[in-house]
Amino acid sequence: MNLKYRVLGPFIIIFCLGIAGAQILHNEKCGVPLEMSNQSRNWGYGYNDLLNDIEVWQQSQYVSIDSIGRTVQGRAIWELTISEDPSSITHKRIYIHARTHPGEEEAFWVTDEIINFLLADNPLASLIRSNTIFHIVPMHNPDGVELGYSRENANGLDIESGWDDNVLQPEVSVLQNRFLELSLAVPNPIQVALNMHSAYACKRYFVFHHENGTSNYFTDLEKDFISGIQHYYPNGIEDWNYFVSWSSNTPDQYPESWWWFNYAENVMALTYEDMNCSDAGNYNVTAEAIVRGVCDYLGINLAEINNQKEIPNAYALKQNYPNPFNPITTIDIQIKEPGENIKLSILDISGNKVRVLANQYLPTGVKSFQWDSKDENGQAVSSGVYFYHLETNFFKSSRKMILIK
Numbered sequence: 001m002n003l004k005y006r007v008l009g010p011f012i013i014i015f016c017l018g019i020a021g022a023q024i025l026h027n028e029k030c031g032v033p034l035e036m037s038n039q040s041r042n043w044g045y046g047y048n049d050l051l052n053d054i055e056v057w058q059q060s061q062y063v064s065i066d067s068i069g070r071t072v073q074g075r076a077i078w079e080l081t082i083s084e085d086p087s088s089i090t091h092k093r094i095y096i097h098a099r100t101h102p103g104e105e106e107a108f109w110v111t112d113e114i115i116n117f118l119l120a121d122n123p124l125a126s127l128i129r130s131n132t133i134f135h136i137v138p139m140h141n142p143d144g145v146e147l148g149y150s151r152e153n154a155n156g157l158d159i160e161s162g163w164d165d166n167v168l169q170p171e172v173s174v175l176q177n178r179f180l181e182l183s184l185a186v187p188n189p190i191q192v193a194l195n196m197h198s199a200y201a202c203k204r205y206f207v208f209h210h211e212n213g214t215s216n217y218f219t220d221l222e223k224d225f226i227s228g229i230q231h232y233y234p235n236g237i238e239d240w241n242y243f244v245s246w247s248s249n250t251p252d253q254y255p256e257s258w259w260w261f262n263y264a265e266n267v268m269a270l271t272y273e274d275m276n277c278s279d280a281g282n283y284n285v286t287a288e289a290i291v292r293g294v295c296d297y298l299g300i301n302l303a304e305i306n307n308q309k310e311i312p313n314a315y316a317l318k319q320n321y322p323n324p325f326n327p328i329t330t331i332d333i334q335i336k337e338p339g340e341n342i343k344l345s346i347l348d349i350s351g352n353k354v355r356v357l358a359n360q361y362l363p364t365g366v367k368s369f370q371w372d373s374k375d376e377n378g379q380a381v382s383s384g385v386y387f388y389h390l391e392t393n394f395f396k397s398s399r400k401m402i403l404i405k
Helices: 047-057 106-119 123-129 142-147 170-184 216-230 255-266 283-297
Strands: 063-070 076-082 092-098 132-137 190-199 205-209 243-245 269-275 329-335 340-348 353-362 365-371 384-391 396-403
Touching: 047 063, 047 076, 047 106, 047 142, 063 170, 076 106, 076 170, 092 106, 092 170, 106 123, 106 132, 106 190, 106 269, 106 283, 132 170, 170 190, 170 255, 190 283, 205 216, 216 255, 216 269, 216 283, 255 269, 269 283, 329 340, 340 365, 353 365
Parallel strands: 092 132, 092 190, 190 269, 205 243
Antiparallel strands: 063 076, 076 132, 205 269, 329 365, 340 353, 340 384, 384 396
């Protein structure tokens, strides 16, 4: 790769870290209590699951997927680059990485929905891809995931708080080098970055960095950014001042500390927390709010697309949301021809029919159906993997979903 180096211009980084506790942060990060270490291996979504998803994602013409380095145990750290023109020198550049702490799997589900949102075949996603370059690492610490650790890598260290170590852990070194490469070696450096974690406070929020640890100007930028994202999910994401950090000084050990010490106000380093509790969900809503808020902050005007009505030009069975879910999920179908008989069925993992959600004639357009995790007799079904199947005169398709109780 031929790279041209330049002085780093202003850009924004958002970190989404899992942080325990109350509204005032005392430099303690992330969501899963230490006594929960070594629970069920891979926390329900492992490295092989990621590899399977990569096979699906790479079918899109708008994504390239590469390894940016390796972990302690030699696993590849995979990065998706999503854009309609990844070589553009004017597109806004955004970086996202998730599951530094393996036990905070909700962070992955939000990231997964961000990927789905960006790869969608609709005018809104196309407009975003035409103005941005998204770099996404869905699993930063795959060793810890496979070992069943809540916070640690294969060396037993919390790599989220090791960004100032004299000898960096491989996973930290890989990400630091990638940040530098995309910030110093391209004409359009990173402008937004999200480090995805989740907190057992059971709230969705950004961690606000106090002026004592940053600056007055920086806090004004933070308020605008957080409020802009919350605008798209007002009842789901807390106000900008829900959780305040760095009230006495700037800690040394975290990713956003690294950004602040190296680039100060040129980098907007924020922390986002998703919910790490039984009430978690609505990952697609959170994902869309974040992407839309980022676009607004970067000056990408989505208003014209927002006002357009999407007219289907093909049949489609969309991914259910939320997924995983408990107990209700929504399934959207896209109907090309009017007057088609549409049959939408729920099947168990063996292919047995559980429920028929629709068997009727419907007009062209997009139609939503909900499944409440009950069978044809109104009895609640057990947790596990299920499939939903759409069949028309000219189209058949099935997708997988996961019910968690």
